[in-house]
Every structure is written in C-alpha cells, then in structure tokens.
Amino acid sequence: xxxxxxxxxxxxxxxxxxxxxxxxxxxxxxxxxxxxxxxxxxxxxxxxxxxxxxxxxxxxxxxxxxxxxxxxxxxxxxxxxxxxxxxxxxxxxxxxxxxxxxxxxxxxxxxx
Amino acid sequence: xxxxxxxxxxxxxxxxxxxxxxxxxxxxxxxxxxxxxxxxxxxxxxxxxxxxxxxxxxxxxxxxxxxxxxxxxxxxxxxxxxxxxxxxxxxxxxxxxxxxxxxxxxxxxxxxxxxx
Numbered sequence: 001x002x003x004x005x006x007x008x009x010x011x012x013x014x015x016x017x018x019x020x021x022x023x024x025x026x027x028x029x030x031x032x033x034x035x036x037x038x039x040x041x042x043x044x045x046x047x048x049x050x051x052x053x054x055x056x057x058x059x060x061x062x063x064x065x066x067x068x069x070x071x072x073x074x075x076x077x078x079x080x081x082x083x084x085x086x087x088x089x090x091x092x093x094x095x096x097x098x099x100x101x102x103x104x105x106x107x108x109x110x111x112x
Numbered sequence: 113x114x115x116x117x118x119x120x121x122x123x124x125x126x127x128x129x130x131x132x133x134x135x136x137x138x139x140x141x142x143x144x145x146x147x148x149x150x151x152x153x154x155x156x157x158x159x160x161x162x163x164x165x166x167x168x169x170x171x172x173x174x175x176x177x178x179x180x181x182x183x184x185x186x187x188x189x190x191x192x193x194x195x196x197x198x199x200x201x202x203x204x205x206x207x208x209x210x211x212x213x214x215x216x217x218x219x220x221x222x223x224x225x226x227x228x
C-alpha cells in the first residue's frame with residue numbers, strides 16, 4: 001500500500017520558475033527518498049534524506065524533512081524543460097529494511 | 113556505480129502466456145530484491161520482497177501463485193507472471209537495496225508488459 005500523499009498531483013510551470021512539491025507519510029521512517037521518472041522509463045534517484053536530517057541540497061534540488069509533521073518537500077529551482085517528469089517520494093520505514101513505500105507522485109511539466 | 117539490469121524491457125504476448133522477467137545486480141550482491149508494479153499514471157506499488165535462498169514475501173493482495181518469484185543466486189531474481197491476462201498488463205520494476213539499507217535503492221529500467 002502507498003505510504004502517503006503527494007501534492008500537487010500536477011504542476012505546470014515555465015522555464016526558469018521554481019517548482020515545489022510536497023510529500024506526507026504516515027509511519028516512522030529511516031529515510032525518505034525522492035525519485036524522478038520520465039514517461040515510460042525507470043526511476044532516477046535524486047536525493048535521500050535521513051530521518052535525523054532536516055534539509056539537503058543537490059545542485060538545483062533542495063529537500064526538507066519535518067519528521068514531527070511527517071512531511072517532506074522537494075524544490076527544483078530555475079526549472080528547465082528537461083525537468084519535465086513525474087516525481088515520487090518514497091519512504092524506507094523503520095524495521096522494513098530496503099522496502100520502499102511510494103507516494104502518489106507529482107507530474108511536472110516545464111514549458112520553454 | 114552499482115547497476116541493476118532488468119530484462120526484457122518490453123514484452124507483448126497473448127493471453128494465457130507465462131512471462132519471465134529477470135532482474136540482475138551487475139556489480140554487487142543482492143540478498144534481497146524488490147518487485148514493484150506500476151499502472152499507467154499511477155505510483156509504484158510494492159508487490160513482493162525477493163529473498164535469496166528462501167521464499168519471497170508477498171504484499172497483501174498479491175497472488176503468489178500468479179506472480180512467481182525465484183531468487184536463486186545473489187545476483188539474479190526472476191518474476192514470472194503465470195497465465196497472463198490483459199489485466200496483468202503493467203510496468204514492472206525491480207530494485208535492489210544498498211548494503212546498509214540507508215542508501216538509495218538501485219532500480220532496473222523496468223519491463224513494460226502488454227497482454228493481448
């Protein structure tokens with residue numbers, strides 16, 4: 001079963017704008033991971049944030065984690081057309097080593 | 113870096129056929145692998161945990177006799193969709209976790225299964 005929700009379900013922005021998407025989950029976690037999926041393709045790992053971390057950066061990506069609210073956000077700054085994809089958060093729960101529960105995903109469209 | 117290879121990438125076959133999908137870890141050993149299913153425009157749903165040398169663990173609602181999993185070696189897990197029907201058409205993806213469990217998972221590129 002899915003761990004939680006993501007919002008928005010879809011996001012349409014123009015190149016250069018920032019894109020923010022949120023993920024909520026239900027149970028205690030070891031870590032939370034963000035993945036990108038281009039249409040009909042496999043998953044590309046973006047960032048992993050551990051339960052004792054609050055914020056992480058990787059290039060134009062910024063991820064936050066609030067374990068008290070059981071939520072995370074992914075910010076893509078200065079978006080590009082190539083960022084068009086679906087973005088999923090996935091949680092690795094305590095005592096479920098390796099097993100990931102995925103959120104519903106956010107479909108992002110970046111127009112030139 | 114570590115890579116997981118999944119084969120085939122695309123299968124089209126007739127209803128009633130059994131289809132085998134392979135998931136290989138190329139440069140690391142994976143005692144555990146995971147199989148996910150993704151329907152169009154939906155998220156990934158965990159189907160089962162593949163355990164090397166022992167029986168797979170299936171998630172609730174997943175028919176173990178329908179989706180046979182074999183993990184005969186430390187680098188290979190196979191998922192066989194038995195007597196496939198059109199409702200089994202989906203995108204199947206495997207993954208293998210890093211040793212420590214607190215590292216990113218390595219995902220295969222997925223197999224698109226279309227049952228006519």
